[in-house]
Structures are given as C-alpha cells and as structure tokens.
Amino acid sequence: MQLSDIAVISVLCESFQEQTYIVHQKGNNDCLVIDPGLDDGAIAETLQRSRLNPVAVLITHGHGDHIAGIPVVKSLSPSCKVYAGELDNEKLTDAHKNLSASFGFDLTVGTADVLLRDGAVLELAGIRIEVRHVPGHSKGHVVYYIAAEPKGLLFSGDVIFRGSIGRSDFPDGDPAVQIPAIEKQILSLPDSTVIYPGHGATTTVGEEKRTNPFLYIAIFMGIFGPRVGQGPLFDEVCQYHELDKKVKTLLQSVIKKYQPPRPVEIFILPDILCTALADADFADSAGDLQKLHDTWFQK
C-alpha cells in the first residue's frame, strides 16, 4: 500500500489532550476510528463533515481518555465493531480499571466485539493493519501498524510519545516490561515509520531511537537484554550523539560500576552520573561525564 493512498485526520480531544485518529483510504468512505476520546462533538463533527463511515473502532488500551468516544461512533455507525487487546477488555466496563473513576467521572462502555492478540492482522476499510502487544503502560496495550511505502504508520497510544514514554506506575503498569517491549515491537520497525501517539505531536521511530532520552539511555545502559554498552543500537546512538571512543569507554566503565538491577532504574540515571562525578575513580573524566549528563537531560 502506498502512504499517499492513506489519509489520517487528527481530532484533538481537549480535556486530556488526547489524539483521536480517523484513518481511511483516499477515495473510500469507510474509515477506522482509533482511540475515540472525550470529545463527542469534535469526533462526530469531523466524521460528518468528512462524510466518512466508521467500520471499526480500534482501541490501543482501555484508559478512559481513549475509549470515551466509543458510544458516539457507534451511534453514528451502529454496525461498526470495536477492537481491543484481549487483556484490556475488562477496562471498558470498569470505571476503576479504566481510571475514569479517579478523575471523577464513572465511564463505562460496552465490551469490545473483537479481542486482539499480538500478531493479529486485520483487513478493515481496505487497509491491512498489524497488531503488536506492548505492555507496560497498560497490560493489554496494543499498537497498530500499517505497512506502507515509502514509510509505514504506527498508532502508538500511550506507549511512546515524542521525547517520552508512557507512565508505567498504574496498577497494571510495569516498567520492567515496558522498555524491552518498546524495543521488540517498535524500535524493530523501519526508522522512517511515522508514529502517531495518543498525546502530542507525531514523530518517527528513528527520531525516538536516537533522541528520546528514555530510550537511548536504556540503550546505553544495556537494558535491552544482557548487552551492557554494546550492540548495533548502542553504536548507532553513540554515533548520532557524536560520542568518541574515549567517552564511550568512560560510559561503559560507569555502566559497569553502577549498573542498575532493573529497567525502572533508568529514571535515576541523573543520580548515577552525579555519583560518578563525585567518585574519585572518575575524577579525571569529570568534564566528559558532565557533558554526557547535560546532553542526556538537555540542560
């Protein structure tokens, strides 16, 4: 499929700044609605103005701000089916699990019509969509990939954003699986893949691999498997950040000395670098360490 044959319309749902995406093949009125959020008026108005007919609602995960618009889409197109990851289906009918109760509005919608597993392939509205399971923000979170030439599209929900990643501190979140799942399911896609996140601006896989601190720090720290400071991703990111051999060697020494036990510890990397800065072993390298610290955290 050619990218030029696909149209993506973004609808910003103001209250949670959630992005609902309406996707269709140009010349075809059938469309997909991805993560209809908390703005019935904007979603309905966009569908009606564009004269589009939703045949499917694709849910990345069951948090309230990504499912609130399901009823309005179904009211406009009663035959359209709702697709969701099988492990997140329970959130659609439980205001506590979908977190709406904690924001003061008890939201429930019907259960999904089709439950998705990793690797499922959908053919909807003339578009082929691959389903990839990426737990960590929500246990049943899936992302939707449309392979297209010259570049594909990825609807990433709350897994990855421009310069950030999704929170993993919700009851069924898990930082220990989130970063490895992002590597396996998202960073393995072509660098040119355009990412449409659930909040914020679009980006690309390559851009995030190199400039998203949560990812490249994980790459540096060897969190993606037992590969401390080595492997092709490590080399690629070092090259991008123009880290010379001396700095790479220094970084590897710091990683070896302070290697955190679990991926969650990437969030304390500033502390690790500060510790290294104060460590007599690294006194000669203080300038290089400070540069690394400032590069990573853009100070």
Ligand SMILES: [Fe+2]
């Ligand atoms: Fe979410």
